[in-house]
Amino acid sequence: MNKKEIGQRLLQIIVVLFGVSFLTFSLTYLAPGDPASAMYEASGIIPTQEMLESARLSMGLDKPFLMRYIIWLTNCLQGDFGTSFFMHREVVVLLMDRLIPTIQLTFFSLLITVIVSIPMGILAAVYKNKLPDYIIRGLTFFGISMPGFWIGLILLYIFALKLNLLPVISSGMGFQKVILPAITLAIAMSAKYTRQVRTVVLEELNKDYIIGARTRGIKESVILIKHALPNSMLPLITLLGLSLGSLLAGTAVVEIVFSYPGLGNLAVSAVSTRDYPLIQGFVLWISLMYMIINLVVDISYNFFDPRIGKKEVAK
Amino acid sequence: MKIVNFAKENREFVIFSIFALIILLVAIFAPALATHDPYEAVLNDSLQSPGREHLLGTDVLGRDLFSRILYGTSTTVSSSLILVGIIFVVGTALGMLAGYFGGVMDMIIMRISDIMISFPDLILAIAIAGILGSSLGNAIIAITVVSWTKYARLARSLVIKIMQSDYISAARLTGSKTPHILKKYLFPNILPTLIVTAATDIGSIMLQLASLSFLGFGAQPPTPEWGFMLSEGREFLQRAPWLLIFPGLAIFIVVMVFNLLGDSLRDVLDPDTNRINKKCRKKVIENEFKKDCKGIRRNSASNWGIKWMWK
Numbered sequence A: 001m002n003k004k005e006i007g008q009r010l011l012q013i014i015v016v017l018f019g020v021s022f023l024t025f026s027l028t029y030l031a032p033g034d035p036a037s038a039m040y041e042a043s044g045i046i047p048t049q050e051m052l053e054s055a056r057l058s059m060g061l062d063k064p065f066l067m068r069y070i071i072w073l074t075n076c077l078q079g080d081f082g083t084s085f086f087m088h089r090e091v092v093v094l095l096m097d098r099l100i101p102t103i104q105l106t107f108f109s110l111l112i113t114v115i116v117s118i119p120m121g122i123l124a125a126v127y128k129n130k131l132p133d134y135i136i137r138g139l140t141f142f143g144i145s146m147p148g149f150w151i152g153l154i155l156l157y158i159f160a161l162k163l164n165l166l167p168v169i170s171s172g173m174g175f176q177k178v179i180l181p182a183i184t185l186a187i188a189m190s191a192k193y194t195r196q197v198r199t200v201v202l203e204e205l206n207k208d209y210i211i212g213a214r215t216r217g218i219k220e221s222v223i224l225i226k227h228a229l230p231n232s233m234l235p236l237i238t239l240l241g242l243s244l245g246s247l248l249a250g251t252a253v254v255e256i257v258f259s260y261p262g263l264g265n266l267a268v269s270a271v272s273t274r275d276y277p278l279i280q281g282f283v284l285w286i287s288l289m290y291m292i293i294n295l296v297v298d299i300s301y302n303f304f305d306p307r308i309g310k311k312e313v314a315k
Numbered sequence B: 001m002k003i004v005n006f007a008k009e010n011r012e013f014v015i016f017s018i019f020a021l022i023i024l025l026v027a028i029f030a031p032a033l034a035t036h037d038p039y040e041a042v043l044n045d046s047l048q049s050p051g052r053e054h055l056l057g058t059d060v061l062g063r064d065l066f067s068r069i070l071y072g073t074s075t076t077v078s079s080s081l082i083l084v085g086i087i088f089v090v091g092t093a094l095g096m097l098a099g100y101f102g103g104v105m106d107m108i109i110m111r112i113s114d115i116m117i118s119f120p121d122l123i124l125a126i127a128i129a130g131i132l133g134s135s136l137g138n139a140i141i142a143i144t145v146v147s148w149t150k151y152a153r154l155a156r157s158l159v160i161k162i163m164q165s166d167y168i169s170a171a172r173l174t175g176s177k178t179p180h181i182l183k184k185y186l187f188p189n190i191l192p193t194l195i196v197t198a199a200t201d202i203g204s205i206m207l208q209l210a211s212l213s214f215l216g217f218g219a220q221p222p223t224p225e226w227g228f229m230l231s232e233g234r235e236f237l238q239r240a241p242w243l244l245i246f247p248g249l250a251i252f253i254v255v256m257v258f259n260l261l262g263d264s265l266r267d268v269l270d271p272d273t274n275r276i277n278k279k280c281r282k283k284v285i286e287n288e289f290k291k292d293c294k295g296i297r298r299n300s301a302s303n304w305g306i307k308w309m310w311k
Helices: A003-032 A035-042 A051-060 A065-077 A090-124 A130-147 A148-162 A176-205 A209-215 A220-257 A263-272 A276-304 A306-314 B002-009 B010-029 B063-099 B103-117 B121-132 B136-163 B168-172 B180-214 B226-236 B242-269 B275-310
Strands: none
Touching: A003 A065, A003 B121, A035 A051, A051 A220, A065 A176, A090 A130, A090 A176, A090 A220, A090 A263, A090 B063, A130 A176, A130 B180, A130 B242, A148 A176, A148 A220, A148 B168, A148 B180, A148 B226, A176 A220, A176 B226, A209 A220, A220 A276, A220 B121, A220 B180, A263 B121, A276 B121, B002 B010, B002 B275, B010 B063, B010 B242, B063 B103, B063 B136, B063 B180, B063 B226, B063 B242, B103 B136, B121 B136, B121 B180, B136 B180, B168 B180, B180 B226, B180 B242, B226 B242
């Protein structure tokens, strides 16, 4: 990926962000009820007609839809996402507060996923259609079929309530609060990822150069470690990057189960209280994060596979 | 005889179909199988543990958990199947149109799906379901909005691939009309891949629906829905663990069966080769290859010797 392509991608991200912003903005106006009364309802006040009207004026609701969108967008571009209806704090501040716990959670579950699924996937690929493969594949079926919130509740019941090892509510500080949510997320994710690792490694093991190495009598273990694995790293990194998205989505449910103070938890409460500025800010923020992650994954190709860069130069 | 042969060749598929059929039957005949009225609250029986009177115990309102789970089967299964059906039809139709006609239509559909891809699915679904108001219908709409693009993309790329084949050019040359080409040539050719995708998606869509209900954006009380039942049971984690074990187990089993069914359907519908043929062929090749390798290894020393002599 050269500079020009990165530039193109950044441009594309900006275009998509505009689309996303328009979508979220119009979405909140499709909702039943008007934002002014929603704002009062969110803070538990029953508004009078005058209060509603002045609120509508100050929120700019008397202007046409497109005008409102443009005003809102210019504010966003200046870093002002508005103030939360319900929590009466700036949306940016709220989001930043919750960002770090969510990144922590994502990082730990990603770590567990990598530690668990890469060896499992390789094992399944090497022993294809033998006992270890069947066991691992069976386990992955369990993993993808279990709802994350159920795993979370069961873990909570066993480790927090019965064994008293870990806290029930993950709201304090420290490492302990991350363990159970991270494991919960990691179970579903490692199931998916193990299957992908298996497919990728199997594909690599069926390539000509591996067959060549076998015919030359090179030990299977050497073939695997020196030849097959380094070459299957690239698709594995891509897939891991892509699964980060589903991880971000999964956090919402798991954060609710463990009362974990992350972005997903904030989003769910924002949606249930109809806190429109917060919802808009959150959706924009998440999609920006998601697209940047994808871009970074694409750029990392270059680093792990120099061939891609060279091919372009050759062209 | 054909059926017997089919069953013999696709044993896994037949077994999982039977399981799925059983689940469907449970969903349909839940009223006959249930031991209690799932809506009837008997406050005296609140939070009873599993026993003879209540097979799986009762919830906080004294409603029988076993009956509620049975009724929940039909909620979950019917809403997920409807959902998959809607996504399939909408996505495929739009994707086919985009792929066939191209132009502005194609651009709009693809840009929309670009936007959809830049969200984690469930996040957007939560936002939409929450804003529209919490109900099972709105949850279905929300998941449709975030999921149709996957099918549209798939259908589009398949159509574009098929459009380049000779038989489409031939059909065009001989004057076939657009609807005829779409109906007779394109649709039947893209159908198997799309059906397999839909079948493998049923499980994950059930999980998404259950997640939305768990968060309170899906089915509303008193509807017996497993995800929502789990979120109700959450408060009684300590006192009534059965409230969180059994509904979760129900979701798990049903999702598992549909996942396995989807996977085995892929093997059946695999358009390239029959699976058994493939398996056999692979095994033959593998065995021959192993033999070759061993032979070469054993003889390598002497081969080298001969070569050296010749030099």
